[in-house]
């Protein structure tokens with residue numbers, strides 16, 4: 324039986340990935356900085372924190388593969404490199420990065436995080452997804468404003484090819500377990516690029532009340548944040564405005580054999596969608 328460590332197992336891609344791996348008979352170590360909160364059928368809660376490297380050897384003991392959710396902090400390249408250093412020699416690594424990561428330039432933070440994986444000498448696959456549809460159901464992002472009937476975004480008129488995190492997980496599952504994905508960089512998107520006004524129309528239909536779109540400035544988005552988080556968020560929205568997240572790829576179909584879910588399908592599933600005005 325294959326053994327796989329899923330870092331960030333409680334996160335947007337971690338949960339569906341763990342479910343897929345369990346269904347394939349994998350021994351899943353569910354990595355969390357708070358393992359007592361991991362409650363997923365068939366998953367072994369596993370203490371994994373980027374802040375506690377002393378725990379990494381136990382968390383990665385005997386693993387065949389690791390799913391690495393990049394920590395969004397300045398030392399991510401160094402932390403990921405250090406983690407790879409304690410893995411069993413043949414363990415595969417699948418890194419969750421982001422679409423168009425080359426935009427940062429070769430010395431940028433996101434390419435450096437990818438490079439430590441690509442230069443590790445291990446079998447690796449890099450996943451570069453567009454924006455997750457789950458930002459509409461996550462209280463850390465847009466869930467609560469959508470419940471109030473509003474969607475605020477600093478798009479500058481650009482399109483976004485929203486991707487369902489379940490489809491990212493499906494690609495990750497294949498890369499972790501199957502042959503043919505080593506040395507590949509997968510840009511992963513949904514089936515269509517949508518404007519933000521069109522996105523708000525679809526959200527309105529999905530949640531059953533009007534969701535009005537309001538374009539905001541990057542300064543408004545980063546208000547109240549500071550340091551690395553502020554810089555990364557500002558850069559991310561510059562990239563949105565430059566169209567980084569607009570190109571549509573066929574990766575989900577090519578890797579999994581079935582098409583990526585549309586936003587309408589995601590919304591029809593309905594789970595955890597805010598259903599009425601607060």
Ligand SMILES: NC(=O)c1ccc[n+]([C@@H]2O[C@H](COP(=O)([O-])OP(=O)(O)OC[C@H]3O[C@@H](n4cnc5c(N)ncnc54)[C@H](OP(=O)(O)O)[C@@H]3O)[C@@H](O)[C@H]2O)c1
Nearest residue numbers: 331332333334335355356357371372373393421453454455
């Ligand atoms: N959201 C998007 O639209 C999007 C788009 C493209 C790329 N990405 C990238 O995808 C990655 C995940 O982003 P996300 O917003 O979707 O987050 P997420 O996976 O939903 O949640 C982050 C995960 O990090 C874990 N975590 C928090 N502190 C930790 C620590 N000290 N040590 C180990 N794990 C820790 C959390 O689990 P515990 O609390 O259980 O530890 C949680 O599962 C990021 O690199 C992001 O840049 C996101």
